[in-house]
Amino acid sequence: MNDELRPTALVFLEQRGGQLVPAALEALAAAQQLSAAAGLKVEAAVLGNAEETAAAASQAAAFRVEKLWMARHARLSPYVAEAYIEAAGALLARALPQWVFFCHSYQTRDYAPRLADRAGRELLGDVTALRREEGGLICSRPMYQGKLAAEFVSTLPPPLFLSLQIGAFSAEGLERAPAAAPVEALEPEISAPRVHPGEPFREARQAVDLGQAGKIVAVGRGIREEKNIELARQLAELLGAELAASRPICDNGWLPMDRQVGSSGQTVAPRLYLALGISGAIQHLVGMKASRTVVAINKDAAAPIFEAADIGAVGDLFEIVPALIAALKARA
């Protein structure tokens, strides 16, 4: 199988309603940077129905790739894993890349493991750093919820399937195209999926737009009990901040869903983000790491939130927050 592969790296560019998702460009930038040294040319692929692939391809044309693949079919919209696996599989059989890149989105998590398995390979997922050594690519990824990290290699010959953690690679160095690359469009056979997908929808209109907030006090599971939210609320009021939370707090119904920050909640970028008793799981960090100043209060000095913090206070929030509240009141 190895010999038949072409000297290429293929990046699956995820689109939503024809719009390329930002993380897709991060994956493309990473592929561009690594491939040249490995003697591989970068190609890209978009999947979807006819309108989606056309729209996505016209955006992708701005970036440097040797070739742009399309797999289009009405059954690819709305997204459903079975159809995507068939379409991507047909595309891979034509493109024959050495490396296959994805962004580590919910969609990738849903179908790429099965796609790789069908090729007799595994997906190295949630990759945060890549380096090339003789014998292949070495991938770093978080373990134990980001408290530790590990380096992995595949034990199998190419193709190598990789999905890159969102935000771990910068799209800034993305090389632009001197001219649009040739496009090869496939219309693969796709059997009727057993699973019938509905259209994506939003639960309820969001009452608060935390994306506009200048300051945010966010609470996590370290707050322990619903009644203790009051402490955070007091601090937020004194600072003139909005109250937000990590997911478990909203799951418990202690704060409404529209105050959840993270990959499945809101993305925020305030001047001040003050995290109380939040461990800093990646799904939380992606929602707040663009904040200008991050202050974290956590009793565990090894909590991953400190990696994202400008100021880290190690200690019991039930001691520090009341003292901070007292100081703010004294000033007023």
Place this chain on the structure above:
Amino acid sequence: MKIVVCLKQVPAKDAPLRLTADGGGIREDVGYEMNEPDAYALEEGLRLKEAGGGEVVALTLGPERAAQVLREALAKGADRALHLVAPAGAALDAAATAAALCAALQRDSGGGFDLALTGLQSDDMGYAQTGVLLAERLGLPHATIIMQIEPQPAGGDGARIKAKRELEGGYFQWLDIPLPAVLTIQSGINKLRYATLLGIKQAKNKPLARIPLEELGVDAGANRQRMLRLFIPQKTKQTVMLEGPAAQIAGQLFEHLRTAHLLPNS
């Protein structure tokens, strides 16, 4: 419905993780618990059974100590349990784990079941692939990051369920799925129950089968990905760390906020 719930034992959330001397793993002298999303998968299985009848089978792959999560599942209401016993220190990747789970399910009472539930990822390795690959190996449809399950009235084309899948940024999608199927469950889908004293007592008489991996013909060393080293991530950001008595930390924090003009009206 016959429902299989796959459970993993992982280090407790607040366990202080320390690397072994060779950097190949973490020291095992920590507390262990049921992986959080798996606990929600179990709860969902129990609720489906309570609403519609059937059986809940708890399944784990892990070393001897992992039997604890099965006893917990039995105490909460699972009917029986299967323990695929891995040698101590074995770390199977997602594909190897899925192969073993698949082999065990095909062997268990003729391979028939309606729904297999797993947590959406484990808090230790975090591969987020075991459930998806289990579906692939079984040739079944799957869906990930499920936040709600609604069994449908039986129709002409067999039993189906509706499942709500979480998408990014507050979006969701309903899927209509024929059974049997594999779903990976998101934390927060329901409210977890506690085991009752009666449940703990009854659990002692429920069947818990031990199946060594060799017996399934699964090689615990046949991973597709190999871990080279485990390490504490290097800090890349300059963080001002404040440590000491709480009052002193609060005072320093206040000063930082003041000089950065982050107090109100400044």
